[in-house]
Amino acid sequence: MCGRTALALDPTDIQSRTGAVRWSNPDSYRSSRNVAPTRYQPVLRKDTENGGQRYLQCMKWGLIPSWTKQLPTYANALQTINARDDRLKEGKSMWSGMKHSKRCVVIAEGFFEWVKKGKERQPYYVQWEDKRLMYFAGLWDRATIDGQHIESYTIITTSSSNALSWLHDRMPAILRSEEEVDKWLDPNTKFTDDIARLIRPTEEGLSWYPVSKFVSKTGNDSVECVTPIELKPEPPTKPNGNIMNFFKKAAPKSTEKTSERSGKSSSPAPKASLQNWLKKEDGSPTKRKRDDDHPREIQPEEDMKAKDEEPESKRSKRDETVEEAGDEVFKDEQLDLLENA
Known part of the structure; x- marks a missing residue:
């Protein structure tokens, strides 16, 4: 862009x-x-x-x-x-x-x-x-x-x-x-x-x-x-600990970003507003594709005890959902370069 x-x-x-x-x-x-x-x-x-x-x-x-x-x-x-x-x-x-x-x-x-x-x-x-x-x-x-x-x-x-x-x-x-x-x-x-x-x-x-x-x-x-600047070297990354702690902390944070960017993660209001603005005099909207859908809302993780009691197949499926949603949030962040405007 x-x-x-x-x-x-x-x-x-x-x-x-x-x-x-x-x-x-x-x-x-x-x-x-x-x-x-x-x-x-x-x-x-x-x-x-x-x-x-x-x-x-x-x-x-x-x-x-x-x-x-x-x-x-x-x-x-x-x-x-x-x-x-x-x-x-x-x-x-x-x-x-x-x-x-x-x-x-x-x-x-x-x-x-x-x-x-x-x-x-x-x-x-x-x-x-x-x-x-x-x-x-x-x-x-x-x-x-x-x-x-x-x-x-x-x-x-x-x-x-x-x-x-x-x-x-x-x-x-x-x-x-x-x-x-x-x-x-x-x-x-x-x-x-x-x-x-x-x-x-x-x-x-x-x-x-x-x-x-x-x-x-x-x-x-x-x-x-x-004016050119000299970037400071990045500090070495620290280990995140075990994978369960990573998801326990990361999921609520992703939820906050999703909500902060889109208001309601599943709301189509911005798209509808743009279509209404671009609507021609005959009432027909101008067709316009969007590159990305709104990020899906990420549900908070269950407490660790409840999660440990879940069947392995159900737990694996949910972890994949959290990981996929996290990717959507990252993609949305990359697109919005004018948030400080």
């Missing part, structure tokens, strides 16, 4: 480095070394009336579809900050119309990703080795809500490169040259296989380093967000 970027350049510098002939709404831009979803950032588009020249326009991060008649909640807005490349290629998805005529390029100096280290998440900053501007393939749309026009964008993501797979399994689709930028922006070119080939992992030319957890809070914005 791509849920945090950095762009702290002066507006005139951005326009000069991107080759844009104009900037339609520069007053909406605010430089930041910690750009979070829902903020306005500059994207590149091509002018269809003046020879296809590039121009800059600030848009809101977190795409709001044109058929929407109400502003999304923050939780729903996070669902459209990225568009997976595999969904983009599907015949029937919410991106179907935009990928042909509403392509844009999102500008950044770099992006952040978090990796789990024990109970903590360590942020890393990724940029080009030569520190040139990054161009992310994106889509945009315009919605009219309460008489106000809102233009917003999403960043397309693809499978992570071999070099960055340890950090996350997804990464933004980065356009590598000026020629690729022009091809992606061309409003007269449909989303063909030739355009689709621009969306692929970036295997070479990137550099990365760990940064302070200061960047994890979206309200923080200073040079500390992108």
Whole structure:
């Protein structure tokens, strides 16, 4: 995924480095070394009336579809900050119309990703080795809500490169040259296989380093967000004792995390809310698959005496259930990188 970027350049510098002939709404831009979803950032588009020249326009991060008649909640807005490349290629998805005529390029100096280290998440900053501007393939749309026009964008993501797979399994689709930028922006070119080939992992030319957890809070914005740090060596792990004590302590802890993340572990409310928000005027919801189900609620363990009295087959089956549920909680933690927002 791509849920945090950095762009702290002066507006005139951005326009000069991107080759844009104009900037339609520069007053909406605010430089930041910690750009979070829902903020306005500059994207590149091509002018269809003046020879296809590039121009800059600030848009809101977190795409709001044109058929929407109400502003999304923050939780729903996070669902459209990225568009997976595999969904983009599907015949029937919410991106179907935009990928042909509403392509844009999102500008950044770099992006952040978090990796789990024990109970903590360590942020890393990724940029080009030569520190040139990054161009992310994106889509945009315009919605009219309460008489106000809102233009917003999403960043397309693809499978992570071999070099960055340890950090996350997804990464933004980065356009590598000026020629690729022009091809992606061309409003007269449909989303063909030739355009689709621009969306692929970036295997070479990137550099990365760990940064302070200061960047994890979206309200923080200073040079500390992108300053390299030296990680302390991890202490040796201690033995967990026997397996029975491990499950006795771990199961209630997993229950707490599950409840803390999803409110009610089996509740479909967030999914229903998103479907209602994306519902079109004709009443039919936009189909959208989810990558992961909500974590299942983990029942507390019985006391040790009762457990010892259980038949071996029943005890083994229950232990497998606890282990499987623990994996679900871990998976959910890896996906939610914006919990400190």
